[in-house]
Amino acid sequence: MQTNIKSLKFAVNEEKPAPNDVEAGASNNAEDQSQDEQKCENGNRRILQRIETVPDIKKDTSGITTQYIATGIVNLGAFAAGACIAWSSSALPLLHHTDPVFSHAPSNLSAISNSTHSRLSLSDSEASWTASLLCFGAVCGAIPTGLISQYFGRKKTLLYLALPLVVSWLMVASSPNVYGLYVGRFVGGLSVGAFSVGVPPYVEDIAEKQLLATLANFYHVHLACGVLFGYVVGMLSSTAWISFLCATIPVAYFIAFIFLPESPAYLMSQGKYNEAKAALRYFRGIDNNIDSEIKDLKEQMRNYTKQKISFGQLLSTKATVKALIVSFGLMIFQQMSGIYPVLFFAQYIFDMFCVSQNLPGAAIILGFCFVSSTYFSTMLLKTIRRRVLLMLSFSTMAVSLGCSVIYYHLQASTQYENGTWIPLFTMSMFVSVYAAGVGPIPWLMLREIFPKHATRRATAIAAGFHWMLAFAVTKMFQHLVKKIGLGWALWYFASICIIGLIFVYFFVPETKGRSLEEIQNEFDGIHKKRKHRHVIEVESVSET
Template sequence: MEESPPSPVTEATEADTEEQKNGNSKILKRLETIPDIKRDTSGITTQYIATGIVNLGAFASGACVAWSSSALPMMTLGHSESRPSDGVIYASFNGTHPKIELTDSEASWVASLLCLGALFGAVPSGLISEYFGRKKTLLYLALPLVVSWILVASSPNVYGLYVGRFVGGLAVGAFSVAIPPYVEDIAEDNLRPALANFYHVHFACGILFGYIIGMVHSTSWLSMLCASVPVAFFIAFIFLPESPTYLITQGKYVEAKTALRYFRGIDNDVDSEIKVLKEFIRSHGRNKVTIKQLLSSRTTIKALVVSYGLMIFQQMSGIFPILFNAEKIFKSFSISLNPPSAAIILGFCLVSSTYFSTTFLKKIRRRVLLLISFTAMSLSLGLLAIYYHLNVSNLSNNSTWVPLFTLCLFVSVYAVGVGPIPWLMLREIFAPNVRRRATAVTAGFHWFLAFGVTKLFQNLVHIVSPGWTLWFFALTCAVGTIFVYFFVPETKDRTLDEIQDEFDGIHKRRKHRHVIEVETIYQA
């Protein structure tokens, strides 16, 4: 006897049951067409890829820093040469424009104006992203970067370089403040520490990229290659959704749920997380503070002292002058290795150490890492200063490995401790309602210090010689060690309440229970 074919009603029922188990079939089919980013239905892959895309902004910022090291040696005049009144030497050409040749003073301005622009970009970017959205703010930051590279590549005089670097700095500073909140909004709690470190890794990779393309001996081509990074960032980032947290603040709950499901995967229920976000935003709105209120709390002031102190010693260690002038520094030591090649090795050490810093941060306490980092930085700079004095006194032959080893050690220990930890502590020592405002003002202070140290580095070298300049940076790192020992609290595996109690001078001690008391309890 032949079996009757299944009825359309039975087929529909089975299809509905299958759809309830696995989700809407049309959505699943559409998601299958998106490569890799949605194959992992837990959303972990999506979060990693999205964090990598948004941190292309950090990559572009690192390329801006490394440009000075690669380009300025090709544009700097010798001390004995004179300059025409129009500021341009027409002896050689770079593309369609006369090749600009700069004095050491002008070169220091070209390098440091990036940091000055970053100061003016960092402070308001947090407020701008709150009004216009995280995604729009980050997306439109690609525009000033591209404009800055066009100005740098095509400028016929030094003033165009000044404007171009300052405009680029606006985007660099804004990226440093706007990228971390977007990553924090899209990341799950257990992934947030690892994803937060993407900014520092991508920034270091951008520096290495800038050193590598410095092998192209053309400032115009160098600028155009750097301009390709913000273009790639804009094209890739435009397809990512807005921050779910920002969408909730605008009352767009359906869009927020869709965006959060995008980052959490199709198999995860996001309703509970949406509820938590709503409660957090309501609490944040009630407890929102102004800059004046930020400075009225004793606990917040002490937290600002710690964050500002760490930024002071981080920047006064000389990290930015070394990264901005890597090739010039290697050339001043007359090493046998090609200076661009030495700079690439330096950049590789920075990238590798930054990449592995997450592992150290998970296993080692913050204070211990800071103490080791500052101490090792001081020793490496002191060793390099001694080598310089011996070399100048003809008591030592020129060597490649001493300058290269000491500077590689310097950037490596910086990347493990002094580099990321001050930024990490901003999330650990400030209450949620003041965190982003405190981050903005601290970032602005960070870029102000970077501008001052980078600009005055060349003057300091001319006044007291490179050797004593290195001694100054080494002494600063040693004082930074003392500051950490006496003023910086341990934050690893501690709650915000415990940290703020320490700022207030309240040390909660665990109640001591005698062995006899414990035995009595068990006997009862």
């Protein structure tokens, strides 16, 4: 082995030293030769591993930094999705004529709308469709993404999702009529829904087990950061500039993500063993032994092909049916709690509360609370049980909405002096508690209550159902406010949170610290009894 490596070394270094330098550097050459021999004996495998793979990000030998950076890059898609959600709050007030979407006539929004010279002037119904069509497009984008990524690869699928987003922002910025807005929002929604299904599997494939819980939460953090970004650019009071700035996010995402390798699991499923090994080495660094992980990947691929199930087969067993009921129930109460109407129409809601502060500034404070709570939710999920956190989250959301409603009715009946901090505090508390519990836990439970071979099918169904509910509640919000007023609409959302609390108490199992087998047995109604140990005493009888 040493002779082979020395021959390689001398083959590369063909330049010979000058004769007058031989004697001067003899001692140094002897010392270098001994060091090279030591490196060959101890570091030969590391040298060969460096040759096989792409250079790691910043020469990260442990792979941890590489995984964090790669997860941050792929979750720029979630950041772009958050900006799409916040666009409605920032841009719709600029596209309205003096009559707002809701039944009351807020003076602040009228002033903002009159200060701009937009080519479009939307009616109430048109503004409602413009906001909600994003969610309808997300339904159409979420369901087929899993199948598409299996055939074309996870990286290619996620990479080319940037193109519909850029097209949608250009259409929204330059459309001469409302139909261009409709198409632009729908096309953007296709990417938003596809990101919600395509990003988590890619992160799961590249992350080490001890880092997966932290890296999986990057999606929710980046989504919240995108919402905050959308609120911040809303201070420009120009729909064209808001759209163009939001369009820079998918462009940056495409440029950064193109340099990352394909998912090792997908490459292994396609029989590309060497490429899968090189990709996994990229994410693990040169200091980690990946042989055991490669073997595990092979075994997972074999099991996946044997146990691969269709959408219909999810309904074939009692445990998966109950798991679907739990997932769908959590998605229903998550969306019907009113989180998307609050995020989509933040400026309108604050204006109807007669918030004296600048409306874009109030929305920015709301977005900052959303981001900070999402960031700290990882620590809460590590320490607090899922059921407890869900019940605390639903109950606090109901209290926050209830306090908002009481303030709204007091303000309307007694001509209470306009203020800022009470509605801003209650709505910020609402989104903060949502981000800490009700927001991430239903997605987290999808990986905990389903078998691994059924997780991605179930995720696609749950994601499509999630965005369908988001579309329905966002479209319904306008009609609720017109028919019964903002106060009673918020009472409705508070009552949904209370029903969600009851649902969690009676139907949602605890998954923290429990194995999949235990959870599945609970769904099947199997309660393992504690094993009893029978002690048999043997007496020795001495012969007399």
